[in-house]
Structure formats: structure tokens, C-alpha cells
Amino acid sequence: NAGVMQNPRHLVRRRGQEARLRCSPMKGHSHVYWYRQLPEEGLKFMVYLQKENIIDESGMPKERFSAEFPKEGPSILRIQQVVRGDSAAYFCASSEVQGTGEQYFGPGTRLTVT
């Protein structure tokens, strides 16, 4: 049973470009969470999605960031017009059940904005 997959593992973008980060949850998991780890900080929640629905996006910046989890395919975190401050490690986690269910993390995507 493959774990949570994220790609790419490393992504370099110039300021103003778009970044697309992908997350495939564990088989049988329909709940996906995105977290961001800025340098010298802990994991910060960004958004929680179920298939085709955004459940909680209270941690998402209001502009330039969006997320989706379509019926088919991976969850996508999209950052438009990236700025240097977006450089961080982005982690995705999935769980089988909502709420207090155990979350399984992917290896993360390290985004560098030059």
C-alpha cells in the first residue's frame, strides 16, 4: 500500500510564475490536508479538503493560493504569481476519517522562489 505521494519533491520558480504542487493520498483515504513549513517555523495548517469539496481553508492566504481535490486525480495546491516569501516546504497529509483520524504525511515539496 503506497503511502502519500507528493510531486515534485523540489520546485524552483521565478517570481511571478505559477507553482503547482500535487498530492496523491493513501489508497482509501478521502481526506487531504495541506501544511506549510516556513524556515525556522513549525507546520502551519493551510487547507482541508475532501473529494470535490473544500472543508476548511482558514489557513490559506486570501490571495494567490488555491486548492482542489477533484473526483479523479491528485489534490493540487496552486500558487499564482509566486513571491520569495512563498519559499517553504509544503506537506500534504491524508486520513481515512475526519476529525481525530490519524494523518499520514507525504515527503513534502520544497518550493524555492528565485
Added chain:
Amino acid sequence: ILNVEQSPQSLHVQEGDSTNFTCSFPSSNFYALHWYRWETAKSPEALFVMTLNGDEKKKGRISATLNTKEGYSYLYIKGSQPEDSATYLCASSSGGSYIPTFGRGTSLIVHP
């Protein structure tokens, strides 16, 4: 307590020492407390999920306790080994939200 706080921030011990660290979290409307082990260049690995006051969980030499009334959890490692070196994260779902809030972690280094 409004945030999840972990102490100490870092810890150096010798192989064979037993050690413990603390996670403090909001005690109101508590749902769950998670502990993760995070090795450098890897993804966080779930250790325990605890939901009931007084819960104690154990996995090998690692154990954890939970006090939801006062809002703290302890993680214990008995007879530390160099391979235990990692950052130990706790995350609390409480304060009216199922979404876990993470602490900054305790970085453990076990010297041979």
C-alpha cells in the same frame, strides 16, 4: 493556553538515557492529541493518537500520556538509542476545531 507549546525546544542525551518531553495544548473542547516523529529529510511519522483523559499509549520504548483536563501530554523514551534522534511533534485538535494545530517540536539528539 491558546497555542500548542512543546518543551524543551531541543535535547541532547547519551545513549541509554531515558528522556521525556512535554506538549501543552488548549484544554477546552478537546478532540485529540497526536504525536509524530520527524526525521530529517523524511515525512512526519505518526506515533500515537490519544483522545481520552488518562490515555496511555506505548510503542516499543516510546510511550505517551494524556491529561485533557489540564491540557498536557508527555512523551517518554526509555533507553534512548542514536536512531531515536529526530524531531518529535505534537498536534492538538481542540478549541472547537478538528484541524490539528502543531507545536514547533522537540529536537532530540542521542549521542552514542
